[in-house]
Amino acid sequence: MGKTFMGLNPGVIAVISFLIISGFVMTSLIERNYKALEKVGLFYLDRVLRLYPQFLFYFVVSCTVIYFLLPDTPQAAELTLRNIAASLPMIPLGFYMFGAAGVEILPPAWSLGLEMCFYLVIPFLIIYRARGVAFALSVAVFMAACLGFINTDLYGYRLLPGVLFMFLCGSYLYKPQAKGLAIAAGTAVAAALIFVAIMAGLIERRPFNAEVTVGIALGVPAVYLLTKLKFHRADEFLGNISYGVFLNHFVVMYFLRAFWPVAYDGHIVATVLALSFLLSGVSYYCVERPALKLRHALRAGAKSGVGQVRGSEIAA
Structure with missing residues (x-):
């Protein structure tokens, strides 16, 4: 919606928190249910059942809104058979930045592509205990991007080689041992120092390097502190609607743009938020819940005697 906070894009900061949360939750999911080579395929199936029902629903809704309400727009131009x-x-x-797919139909979904790449590698990093090597290599790529030696936006924010260590910070926070906790905490401190250096002009500010570093500095301690809280029904509710909100907010904005093509003042921002939350509740109960039973049955089959899904697996 074009809103910034102290010159920073809050959406990018939120994405970094999402990566850290994802690393934590996927580690929990694999450790509990899929920590064996023969179960990796079941893990992938679990993720498909999690991501696809609402993704397909909102993708179709977005295509419909764009086709009928936003003709002759960049979004409409992407409604080609190839892009779909x-x-x-x-x-x-x-x-998408390499022309592999369009990004205007459902803009937030680019990060789902990144998330899927993470899903492909995380079971093997855990099973073969290769997180440390992957972490170090990813930090090297990120630093090269942050300092401008390679494309900062691509390799410091959007592609897995440069952000894998952010996922792994979350992974280290699941049942943290001293070494993993030190790695995550050290990363947060280093990111905070880099952010200060960027804002002070000691490091050149490049696309999103300030937002990414402050996102790490805030996200790691936030996730750690949240893991110390007891499970609450509010966690379940927010986890249930979070994915729908992520997918549908651009669809809501597209719909409103057709009837209310003005700047995003406070009233329109509130309207987008209200409609996005409401629509997400509807799509969760009508689209997500049927697949939820299949996912839980899959986990029960992968690990006999699996208990009720609570805490960190609610949003998984």
Whole structure:
């Protein structure tokens, strides 16, 4: 919606928190249910059942809104058979910058492509205990991007090689041992120092390097502190609607743009938020819940005697 906070894009900061949360939750999910090579395929199936029902629903809704309400727009120009076909596997959305897929139909979904790439590698990093090596290599790529030696936006924010260590910070926070906790905490402190250096002009500010570093500095301690809280029904409710809000807020904005093509003042921002939350509640109960039973049955089959899904697995 074009809103910034102290010159920073809060959406980018939120994405970094999402990556850290995802690393935590996926580690929990694998450790509890899929920590064996023969179960990796079941893990992938679990993720498909999690991501696809609402993604397909909102993708179709977005295509419909764009086609009928936003003709002759950049969004309408992307309604081609090629772009639609490339979007459905989801992974190409994470490589939109190379022309692999369009990004205007459902703009937030580019990060689902990134998320899917993470899903492909995290079971093996955990099973083969390779997180440390992957973490170090990813930090090296990120620093090269942050300092401008390679494309900052692509390799410091959007592609897995440069952001894998952010996922892994969350991974280290799941049942943290001293070494993992030190790695995550040290990363947060280093990110905070880099952010200060960027804002002070000691490091050149490049696309989103300030937002990414402050996102790490805030996200790591936030996730750590949240893991110390007891499970509450509010966690379940917010976890249930979070994915729908992520997917539908651009659809809501597209719909409103057709009837209310003005700047995003306070009233329109509130309207977008209200409609997004309401629509997410509807899509969760009508689209997500049927798939939820299949996912839980899959986990029960992967690990006999699995208990009720609580805490960190609610939003998974």
